[in-house]
Amino acid sequence: MTMNNPRPNPQGFQRNSRHVKKRSLELLLSFATPQGNVLDIGCGTGNSLLFVDANNIEQYVGIDHSKDKIAYANLVHAAPNVRFIVSDFLACNLDRLPVFDAVVCAGCLQGFMPHEQAAIDKLSAALKPGGYVFLSCAFDFDYLPDERFIQERALMEIRHQYPCIGEPVVFDDFRLSRPALLDTLSDFEIIRSQRIEETVEFENLNDFRDWHWGASAKVRNQFDETIRELAITDYYQKLYAHYCVGRYKTAYSTGLLLLRKKSP
Numbered sequence: 255m256t257m258n259n260p261r262p263n264p265q266g267f268q269r270n271s272r273h274v275k276k277r278s279l280e281l282l283l284s285f286a287t288p289q290g291n292v293l294d295i296g297c298g299t300g301n302s303l304l305f306v307d308a309n310n311i312e313q314y315v316g317i318d319h320s321k322d323k324i325a326y327a328n329l330v331h332a333a334p335n336v337r338f339i340v341s342d343f344l345a346c347n348l349d350r351l352p353v354f355d356a357v358v359c360a361g362c363l364q365g366f367m368p369h370e371q372a373a374i375d376k377l378s379a380a381l382k383p384g385g386y387v388f389l390s391c392a393f394d395f396d397y398l399p400d401e402r403f404i405q406e407r408a409l410m411e412i413r414h415q416y417p418c419i420g421e422p423v424v425f426d427d428f429r430l431s432r433p434a435l436l437d438t439l440s441d442f443e444i445i446r447s448q449r450i451e452e453t454v455e456f457e458n459l460n461d462f463r464d465w466h467w468g469a470s471a472k473v474r475n476q477f478d479e480t481i482r483e484l485a486i487t488d489y490y491q492k493l494y495a496h497y498c499v500g501r502y503k504t505a506y507s508t509g510l511l512l513l514r515k516k517s518p
Contacts, residue, residue: 278450278508279360280305282388285446285512290355293317293380295343295373296362300327303336311335315351317343344372348380356386361508363391364430374438378515387442387513392429393449404502408492409473416485420476435509442513451507462497463490465504 297316
């Protein structure tokens with residue numbers, strides 16, 4: 255097996271978003287009507303704009319650390335009131351941006367771990383009292399109890415082959431527990447919540463790797479940068495081999511929350 259994409263390109267992201275992620279995003283944004291000034295954290299290719307009424311949006315600002323995804327978003331969603339920023343959200347200076355009426359944080363909060371509270375505090379500071387947050391994130395769960403075991407088994411095989419610079423962690427170590435998430439949300443009241451759990455199927459190795467990319471950054475950082483891409487490619491190939499023979503299955507668990515910021 256060969257791997258041509260060390261990180262997912264926008265087309266790969268779109269391909270793997272079309273099933274669960276886009277469907278979850280559409281459902282999340284149906285909980286209320288995003289309107290006014292809207293901030294989209296971890297906006298990726300700007301898919302949120304597919305599911306909102308442009309007539310309700312005064313200004314839309316999307317922030318994502320991926321230059322490729324932002325370039326794609328600028329091509330697809332160009333409009334006078336739409337702006338995309340390449341930045342890590344926690345490092346982004348929001349001082350010159352408007353106070354927002356709504357914030358979308360879809361499928362990316364777990365990526366801030368262990369600094370998820372800092373991310374929530376920053377988005378809260380950017381939001382007016384009474385404003386809405388459309389939040390989704392990966393939840394801890396035991397929908398497929400062997401998923402973590404196989405991830406760890408494949409990882410330990412790779413760690414024996416390549417020099418390591420970090421402690422062993424796998425994808426499933428980066429899911430938020432429900433109590434931990436609720437602890438971060440003291441500024442908000444929960445208006446609506448829903449949870450989705452289901453298995454995910456893949457047609458090829460590239461799709462498989464693209465799907466896991468967000469959490470895999472934690473896995474990649476366990477290896478010295480001189481052999482990092484080789485190690486992580488071998489890891490995916492081992493994990494995908496388990497998937498192809500039915501020993502490893504992948505599931506998606508996300509919590510969808512509509513929040514309203516409390517008044518001071």
